[in-house]
Amino acid sequence: MAYDDPTTLVSTDWLAQHLQDPDLRVIDASWYLPDAGRDPRAEYQTAHIPGARFFDIDEIADLRSDLPHMAPPVEKFISRMRAMGIGDGHHVVIYDGAGAYSAPRVWWTFRLMGKSDVAVLDGGFPKWQAEGRAVEDLPPVVRDRHMTVQRQAHLVKDVTQVAAASKLSDYAIIDARSPGRFAGTDPEPRPGLRSGHIPGSxxxxxEALLNADGTMKSPDDLRAVFEAAGVNLKKPAITSCGTGVTAAILNLALEVMGHRNHAVYDGSWTEWGMYDDLPVATGPA
Structure with missing residues (x-):
């Protein structure tokens, strides 16, 4: 199916038709784990969708935190978006070089800042390129634009809130990591972290939410994946992963399904696995 919802997912056809719209802004939000051996900024400079700006997840973040790429303070987000020529009245489409990996995290960041006119490109840059669509290596022409932000605090959870949710079982806690890392049978890629998962998650x-070409599965198929994993979709949801990036893929899928009450545990396993006083479960859920 082709998604054409400018608040969640849009197809490559949709973006191609709207690429020249004066108030459309495109963002390359590519980010990779260090062992991927890929340089997202260098790849952007070599080829990107015409007019796209580069969003550096590691820099547009709360650098006061010891945890990686935590959500940026409001003032920093506003400053960086104005410098990128993104502001009020713009519709934003976000993509990444993996298909659907880091772009949903930036989609969630915009929503955290109260911006709803923002979507992820379904299938991302790989699908755009596979279809032979236009790319360029030129930097965009940027004009400063005012941005107003209203932070939506309910869209993010901290470790204290997640610990309470784990104990009370009043949220569905959903972990986006691989089954081996969730079960504790595969080591964590970051040294010093315990293996396993948040109790009750x-x-x-x-990857179970995506088709082979990196596009999102249909809402019915997405629902079936969550239900097969034992997720109670009647509860509000908290998503988690390694560092809060791929967790947002779950949030995007939930939103596509019509499940509106969901948040990201921003510290995710990098934070939870660090503290010996937090309980850890192992094995399958």
Whole structure:
């Protein structure tokens, strides 16, 4: 199916038709784990969708935190978006070089800042390129634009809130990591972290939500994946992963399904697995 919802997912056809719209802004939000051996900024400079700006997830973040790429303070987000020529009245479409990996995290960041006119490109840059669509290596022409932000605090959870949710079982806690990492049988890629998962959480590996071409499965198929994993979709949801990036793929899928009450545990396993006083479960959910 082709998604054409400018608040969640849009197809490559949709973006191609709207690429020249004066108030459309496109963002390349590519980000990779260090062992991927890929440089997202260098790849952007080599080829990107015409007019796209580069969003550096590691820099547009709360650098006061010891945890990686935590959500940026409001003032920093506003400053960086104005410098990128993105502001009020713009519709934003976000993509990444993996298909659907880091773009949903930036979609969630915009929503955290109260911006709803923002969507992810379904299938991302790989699908755009496979279809032979236009790319360029030129930097965009940027004009400063005012941005107003209203932070939506309910869209993010901290470790204290997640610990309470784990104990009370009043939220569905959903982990986007691989089954091996969730079960504790595979080591964590970051040294010093315990292996396992938050007690009471369920495992929905983000790849299970995607088709072979990196596009999102249909709402009915998405629902079936969550239900097969034992997720109670009647509860509000908290998503988690390694560092809060791929967790947002789950949030995007939930939103597409019509499940509106969901948040990201921003510290995710990098934070939870660090503290010996927090309980850890192992094995399948």
């Amino acid at each position: 369920r495992n929905v590996h983000f």
